[in-house]
Amino acid sequence: MTDSNSLSDWQKQELASSLSRFPERKKTFTRHGGEEIQRLALPEEIDEEYERQLGFPGRYPFTRGVQPTMHRGRLWTMRQYAGFSTAAESNLRYRYLLEQGTTGLSVAFDLPTQIGYDSDDPMALGEVGKVGVAIDTLADMEVLFQEIPLGEISTSMTINSPAIVLLAMYIVVAEKQGVATDQLRGTIQNDVLKEYVARGTYIFPPRPSLRLITNIFQWCGTHAPLFNTISISGYHIREAGSTAAQEVGLTLANGITYVQTALDAGLELDQFARRLAFFFNASSNLLEEVAKFRAARRLWARIMKNRFEARNPASQMLRFHSQTAGSSLTAQQVDNNIVRVTIQALAAVLGGTQSLHTNSRDEALGLPTEDSVRTALRTQQIIAHESGIAETIDPLAGSYYIEQLTDQIELEAEELIATIEEAGGVVAAIENGLIQRRIEESAYQYQLEVEQGERVIVGVNKFQESAEERPPLHRVDPAVEDEQVGRLAAVRAGRDNVEVDRLLAELKMAAQSGEDNLMEPILAAVRAYASLGEICLVLREVFGEYRD
Amino acid sequence: MSTTTPHRVLIAKPGLDGHDRGAKFIARALRDHGFEVIYTGIRRSPEEIAAAAIQEDVAAIGLSSLSGAHLRLFPAVLTALKNQGAGDIPVLGGGVIPDEDIKTLLAAGLHAIFTPGTPAATIIEAFRAACQTGSHSDSDD
Numbered sequence: 001m002t003d004s005n006s007l008s009d010w011q012k013q014e015l016a017s018s019l020s021r022f023p024e025r026k027k028t029f030t031r032h033g034g035e036e037i038q039r040l041a042l043p044e045e046i047d048e049e050y051e052r053q054l055g056f057p058g059r060y061p062f063t064r065g066v067q068p069t070m071h072r073g074r075l076w077t078m079r080q081y082a083g084f085s086t087a088a089e090s091n092l093r094y095r096y097l098l099e100q101g102t103t104g105l106s107v108a109f110d111l112p113t114q115i116g117y118d119s120d121d122p123m124a125l126g127e128v129g130k131v132g133v134a135i136d137t138l139a140d141m142e143v144l145f146q147e148i149p150l151g152e153i154s155t156s157m158t159i160n161s162p163a164i165v166l167l168a169m170y171i172v173v174a175e176k177q178g179v180a181t182d183q184l185r186g187t188i189q190n191d192v193l194k195e196y197v198a199r200g201t202y203i204f205p206p207r208p209s210l211r212l213i214t215n216i217f218q219w220c221g222t223h224a225p226l227f228n229t230i231s232i233s234g235y236h237i238r239e240a241g242s243t244a245a246q247e248v249g250l251t252l253a254n255g256i257t258y259v260q261t262a263l264d265a266g267l268e269l270d271q272f273a274r275r276l277a278f279f280f281n282a283s284s285n286l287l288e289e290v291a292k293f294r295a296a297r298r299l300w301a302r303i304m305k306n307r308f309e310a311r312n313p314a315s316q317m318l319r320f321h322s323q324t325a326g327s328s329l330t331a332q333q334v335d336n337n338i339v340r341v342t343i344q345a346l347a348a349v350l351g352g353t354q355s356l357h358t359n360s361r362d363e364a365l366g367l368p369t370e371d372s373v374r375t376a377l378r379t380q381q382i383i384a385h386e387s388g389i390a391e392t393i394d395p396l397a398g399s400y401y402i403e404q405l406t407d408q409i410e411l412e413a414e415e416l417i418a419t420i421e422e423a424g425g426v427v428a429a430i431e432n433g434l435i436q437r438r439i440e441e442s443a444y445q446y447q448l449e450v451e452q453g454e455r456v457i458v459g460v461n462k463f464q465e466s467a468e469e470r471p472p473l474h475r476v477d478p479a480v481e482d483e484q485v486g487r488l489a490a491v492r493a494g495r496d497n498v499e500v501d502r503l504l505a506e507l508k509m510a511a512q513s514g515e516d517n518l519m520e521p522i523l524a525a526v527r528a529y530a531s532l533g534e535i536c537l538v539l540r541e542v543f544g545e546y547r548d
Numbered sequence: 549m550s551t552t553t554p555h556r557v558l559i560a561k562p563g564l565d566g567h568d569r570g571a572k573f574i575a576r577a578l579r580d581h582g583f584e585v586i587y588t589g590i591r592r593s594p595e596e597i598a599a600a601a602i603q604e605d606v607a608a609i610g611l612s613s614l615s616g617a618h619l620r621l622f623p624a625v626l627t628a629l630k631n632q633g634a635g636d637i638p639v640l641g642g643g644v645i646p647d648e649d650i651k652t653l654l655a656a657g658l659h660a661i662f663t664p665g666t667p668a669a670t671i672i673e674a675f676r677a678a679c680q681t682g683s684h685s686d687s688d689d
Contacts, residue, residue, distance in 0.1 A: 111563070111565060114564075115564055115591075117564075122593075123593070125621070125624070126563060126620030126621050126624075130615050130617055199566050200566015200567070200590045200591065201564075201566055239567075239569070331663055364664050364665075365646060366644060443573065444572075444573060447573050451669070470646075548589045
């Protein structure tokens with residue numbers, strides 16, 4: 001295909017089809033003075049190398065973005081991760097965020113919820129409502145989303161090992177609001193593999209965890225086709241100290257594992273692959289991060305096309321959420337964090353993100369205050385509406401540095417994937433500690449460089465100030481734990497306990513079968529107000545628990 | 549360093565928080581400075597941590613928590629140590645800990661508390677001092 005041919009082919013197909021369905025945000029985008037801003041800057045000559053490595057947005061290999069008009073068509077979703085204390089308090093924060101112009105919800109659950117313990121479990125001591133909201137039963141979930149129309153917004157839930165239970169609760173709450181399951185939009189994180197190496201909220205061993213994930217892919221493929229069934233996450237791997245290239249390699253290796261497991265279980269690729277989403281870290285090295293996002297997109301497209309023979313472009317696309325790097329925030333001179341977050345958010349947008357969470361300036365000290373959260377959201381709005389970078393597609397393409405670094409990161413990530421496969425795949429590489437060692441080594445080297453002053457962290461190892469004033473902190477009232485335990489006791493007293501026991505016994509049989517999809521029995525148990533801890537206990541008994 | 553026997557210390561993660569980048573860094577930095585370090589791994593109960601400290605006969609314990617549960621969990625480890633007859637092992641803590649909580653924790657009997665951005669050298673020195681002052685000190689020269 002000659003130059004002008006491939007360009008006009010893209011214009012006639014992907015671009016025209018996109019414009020006819022979703023017009024751009026403005027009729028024309030102009031600079032001050034009236035000159036039109038180019039939608040997509042291109043090299044003078046479109047040669048084979050350009051087509052192979054970059055191509056056009058919305059077309060394989062998607063290096064320049066997954067949609068033909070990118071942020072000119074629709075801005076990324078401004079999605080602020082939030083949740084703390086009780087469902088009622090978190091509900092108020094969500095409604096506040098929606099009023100302030102956030103465009104999607106992102107639910108943070110507390111650690112007991114994430115690890116499948118009820119609030120009255122001894123293991124939950126001190127953790128209830130701390131890093132997120134405590135959810136024990138459907139009753140809490142009903143309160144969490146009251147007066148929030150689930151048919152109109154999309155909700156992301158950071159839940160992994162017990163994702164199937166929280167998804168079931170969400171579906172039932174929506175039903176009660178009169179919203180059909182096939183209209184629900186949102187994402188569950190549901191990425192257990194990275195929990196074993198980075199984030200730590202695993203419950204079951206890897207193999208039964210993969211079964212639960214595949215059950216979700218299958219059930220949602222039929223009943224909730226708009227819902228993203230997984231968010232394959234490099235974010236936490238990077239936070240644990242990996243390099244940018246390791247973040248890409250390890251995340252895509254996990255992605256390959258999920259796809260292969262689902263195929264092995266007999267699922268059709270195009271039935272589930274289009275609902276795989278990704279989640280990456282946006283760190284401070286701006287150019288490296290932009291190259292990383294582009295490399296991840298291209299490498300995933302190649303894997304899906306070449307290895308799994310995905311024909312549908314939607315199955316080849318790496319769509320991703322991003323969050324600015326929590327570990328880069330400093331407890332010293334907290335206002336500096338606003339600047340860090342701005343640079344990181346710029347990287348995410350220049351890298352073509354589909355949705356973004358910006359951290360708040362005070363998160364190295366504790367949970368963010370409402371003021372800090374607002375500034376974080378305003379940062380995104382300034383980038384969206386004032387910086388101009390959302391008005392043209394992939395503006396850093398063609399920079400020698402960016403293109404070389406994109407190639408380099410893709411190569412390094414591919415090499416890491418190959419190393420893991422030689423070691424027997426991701427599950428084996430987790431079990432023998434290969435992945436953990438790689439991350440730890442990178443984290444240690446980085447921290448040594450900081451300790452030795454080779455890597456400057458402003459306000460921490462250089463330009464320090466003494467006697468700093470600490471900003472006010474948001475604190476979770478310790479009484480929340482007792483309150484939540486009381487609410488759970490009331491639900492247990494008010495429900496049909498014979499029915500709950502019967503449904504839990506049915507769930508146990510289905511889990512023991514090894515074959516059954518567990519979504520339906522869990523939906524039934526959730527409807528009868530069985531608690532998260534009770535459901536997970538049944539699964540713990542059947543599947544066992546993982547311990548590092 | 550005047551000791552020939554290395555100090556043995558336990559680095560532990562109480563509660564459900566899985567963020568152990570800091571704990572692992574400190575464990576390795578201590579090792580690089582001549583300590584013998586046992587790391588418990590994440591998600592250990594206060595009782596498990598106390599039992600591990602006694603079994604391994606450590607001279608000091610370092611706790612890490614980033615989830616905001618420190619006010620309950622750090623003193624719970626002290627209590628577990630006392631209940632198991634090892635209340636004299638000095639316990640140091642680190643994590644995302646607000647200033648006013650530091651006072652509370654020190655008053656509760658924590659030996660020292662470190663917050664983000666503390667240089668590793670400061671923490672290593674504090675462990676060395678804790679190991680030498682504690683009656684569980686294993687440096688016999």
